[in-house]
Amino acid sequence: MKKITFLLFTLCATTFFAQNKLTSSLDESFDGAIWTAANKVEFTYDDNNNLSEETTLAWRVGTSQWEKLNVTSYIYNESNKFVEELYQEFDGAIAEMKNKAKNTYGPEGDLIQVIEQDYINLIWVNREKIAIEYADGRIASAIISEWNGSAWILGDNSFKLIMNYNANGTNSSMTNYFWEGDWVKVERTVLSYDVNNWVTSEVTENLDGSTWLVENKKEYTYDANGNALTVKRFSYDDGDFILENEEINTFDTAQLMADFIHPFKDITGVDYLFSINGKINKIFSTTSSDSRTTYNYGESTASIPGFNLANVQVHPNPATDILNVSIQNGLIFKIDVYNLLGKKLFTSTKTKINLESLVKGVYLLKIRSEDGGFITKKLVKN
Numbered sequence: 001m002k003k004i005t006f007l008l009f010t011l012c013a014t015t016f017f018a019q020n021k022l023t024s025s026l027d028e029s030f031d032g033a034i035w036t037a038a039n040k041v042e043f044t045y046d047d048n049n050n051l052s053e054e055t056t057l058a059w060r061v062g063t064s065q066w067e068k069l070n071v072t073s074y075i076y077n078e079s080n081k082f083v084e085e086l087y088q089e090f091d092g093a094i095a096e097m098k099n100k101a102k103n104t105y106g107p108e109g110d111l112i113q114v115i116e117q118d119y120i121n122l123i124w125v126n127r128e129k130i131a132i133e134y135a136d137g138r139i140a141s142a143i144i145s146e147w148n149g150s151a152w153i154l155g156d157n158s159f160k161l162i163m164n165y166n167a168n169g170t171n172s173s174m175t176n177y178f179w180e181g182d183w184v185k186v187e188r189t190v191l192s193y194d195v196n197n198w199v200t201s202e203v204t205e206n207l208d209g210s211t212w213l214v215e216n217k218k219e220y221t222y223d224a225n226g227n228a229l230t231v232k233r234f235s236y237d238d239g240d241f242i243l244e245n246e247e248i249n250t251f252d253t254a255q256l257m258a259d260f261i262h263p264f265k266d267i268t269g270v271d272y273l274f275s276i277n278g279k280i281n282k283i284f285s286t287t288s289s290d291s292r293t294t295y296n297y298g299e300s301t302a303s304i305p306g307f308n309l310a311n312v313q314v315h316p317n318p319a320t321d322i323l324n325v326s327i328q329n330g331l332i333f334k335i336d337v338y339n340l341l342g343k344k345l346f347t348s349t350k351t352k353i354n355l356e357s358l359v360k361g362v363y364l365l366k367i368r369s370e371d372g373g374f375i376t377k378k379l380v381k382n
Contacts, residue, residue, distance in 0.1 A: 020259070020260050020261070020297055020298045021043070021045060021260060021261040021262070021297065021298060022043060022260055022261065022262040022263060022295055022296070022297050023042065023043055023296055023297065023298065024040055024041060024042045024043060024295075024296045025040070025041045025043075025293050025294065025295050025296065026039075026040050026293065026294045026296065026375075027039040027040065027041075027291065027292075027293050028291065028292050028293075028294070029290060029291050030289070030290045030291065030292070031290075035292065036059075036061075037059040038058070038059060038291075039056055039057065039058050039059070039069070040056070040057045040059070040066060041054055041055065041056050041057075042054070042055045042057070043262075043263050045261050046076070048076070048080055049261045050074065050076050050080055050082070050265070050267065051074055051263045051265070051267070052073065052074055053071055053072065053073050053074070054071065054072045054263065055068060055070075055071045056068075056069045056070050056071070057069060067090075068090040068093075068095075069089065069090060070087065070088060070089045070090060070098075071087075071088050071090070071095060072085060072086065072087050072088075073085070073086045073088075074267070076267070077105070079105075079109060080267075081103070081105060081109070081111075081267060081268060081269065082103060082267045082268065083102065083103050083104075083105075084100060084101070084102050084103070085100060085101045085103075086100045087099050087100065096119075097119040098118070098119055099116060099117060099118045099119065099127070100116070100117050100119075100124070101114055101115065101116045101117075102114070102115045102117070103268060106134075109269065110132075110134055110269060111132060111268045111269055111270055112131070112132050112133075112134075113129065113130065113131055113132065114129070114130040114132075115128075115129050115130075116128050116129075116130075125147070126147035126152075127146075127147060128144050128145065128146055128147065128157070129144070129145050129147070129152050130142055130143070130144050131143050131145070132270075138163070138165060138169070139163050139270060139273065140162070140163060141160060141161060141162050141163065142160070142161045143158070143159075143160045143161075144157070144158050144159055144160075145158055146158055154179045155179065156179070158178075158179040159176055159177060159178050159179065160176070160177040160179070160183055161174060161175070161176055161177075162174070162175045162177070163273075166193075168197065170191075170193055170197055171191055171273065172190070172191060173188050173189060173190045173191065174188060174189045174274070175187070175188040176188065185207055186206065186207055187204065187205065187206050187207065187215075188204075188205050188207075188212065189202050189203065189204050189205075190202070190203045190205065191203075194222075196222075196226065198220070198222050198226060198278075199220055199276055200219065200220055200221075201217060201218065201219045201220070202217065202218040203216075203217045204216050204217070214236040215236060216233065216234060216235050216236055217233075217234040217236065217241055218231060218232065218233055218234075219231070219232040219234070220232075220276060220278065222278065223251070223253070223341075225251075225253060225280045225281055226278065226280045227249065227251045227253070227278055227279065227280050227281050227283075228249055228276055228277075228278025228279070229248065229249055230246060230247065230248055230249070231246070231247040231249075231276075232245070232246045232247075233245045233246075245288055245289070246288060246289070247286050247287065247288045248286070248287050248288070249278070249279075249283060249285070249286050250283070250284040250285050250287075250340055250362075250364055250376075250378065251279075251280075251281040251282060251283055251284060251340075251342060252281060252282040252284060252338070252342040253281045253341050253342035254281075254342045254343075255281060255282040255342075256280065256281060256282070257279050257280060257281060257282055257283065259282075260282060260297065264277060264279050281342070282297075282342075283295050284364055284376045285364075285376060285378060287378055292378070294375060294376055294377075296375065312325070312326070312327045312367060312375060312377065313325070313326045313327070314365065314377050314379065317377075317378075317379060317380060318379075318380035318381065318382045319355055319379065319380070319381060319382065320355070320381070320382045321354065321355055321356055322352060322353070322354060322355065323352070323353045323355055323379065324351060324352055324353075325351045325352075325353065325365070325367060326351060327367075333349070333368045334347055334348065334349050334368050335347065335348045335349075335351075335353065335365055335366070335367050335368070336365070336366040336368075337353075337358075337363055337364070337365060337366075337379075338363060338364040338365075338366065339361075339363060339364075340361075340362055340363070340364070345358070345363070355381055358381045359381070360381055360382060361380075361381055362378060362379070362380055362381075363378075363379045363380075363381060364376055364377070364378060364379070365377045365378075365379050
């Protein structure tokens with residue numbers, strides 16, 4: 001009987017998570033003492049679970065309200081690849097159209113053309129076109145041309161991208177050329193990989209005559225599942241790399257990102273050719289020294305006003321023995337404490353938590369309110 005109950009519970013849980021959604025992300029800034037809400041992005045999906053809208057809102061301290069800044073809408077074809085992207089900005093309650101992009105796909109389903117347009121004097125005006133060419137089933141090059149009012153031309157803002165590949169099919173480098181009456185090589189990005197073929201570094205170099213000079217670098221580290229745990233950005237000065245910024249991502253390794261409806265899907269087929277996805281498991285947050293993004297699931301903070309990171313206080317943080325959690329305009333139902341591997345360590349129904357059982361390190365708090373909302377917070381134990 002217990003086995004049957006367990007199987008039914010597992011099936012129900014799997015079905016629930018398959019229908020769950022990443023509904024919003026909250027951006028906060030850190031002034032050295034407290035985290036302050038800055039922006040929020042709310043995600044809407046169509047019946048095929050494709051991202052249909054991204055709405056960006058700004059937190060206004062004076063009114064203690066969210067104010068809409070812009071919205072990006074997506075339209076998809078029958079293959080669930082997006083064919084049109086519309087960007088609008090808000091002037092008060094009115095959305096004003098700004099620009100859009102139209103995608104064209106070839107007979108094999110490959111993205112072959114992108115046309116970008118601006119909305120000027122109530123009409124759509126062409127701005128630039130990206131033409132993509134393939135070889136052996138992979139992108140070989142992309143050329144950006146400009147609209148002169150009657151035709152597409154190569155102009156001052158035109159450039160060409162050449163893709164280079166390793167023998168195993170991974171991207172070895174990307175080289176940029178500017179148009180100056182002819183194509184002039186100016187910049188390249190060189191990629192390195194680990195034994196799992198996960199990108200470990202991206203080094204950007206500028207061409208000075210015949211010599212490639214290092215400009216900056218990104219470095220990535222991963223867990224065993226392929227989640228990008230850290231992203232470090234370096235500048236380069238006088239032979240040395242100088243760390244400018246480090247982002248730390250936290251995940252729930254007990255759950256796959258694929259079990260959720262989320263905005264990180266590759267909707268063109270080439271979305272992650274020029275960037276790292278690194279989100280295999282459910283992502284909780286991205287944190288740097290002065291900013292962080294927290295991802296909210298299942299209509300948590302997006303649907304319940306008054307329960308968000310802006311009005312939940314966790315102090316002191318870092319903490320040594322006792323942690324206090326408080327919330328404005330609501331009551332806390334329970335607090336789950338996780339390690340960075342996504343393992344739940346214990347649950348508390350009190351707002352004063354004893355941390356003596358925890359070793360020094362970084363932890364995640366999943367804070368639930370009585371009205372059903374929840375958020376996650378990072379905790380540092382000294």
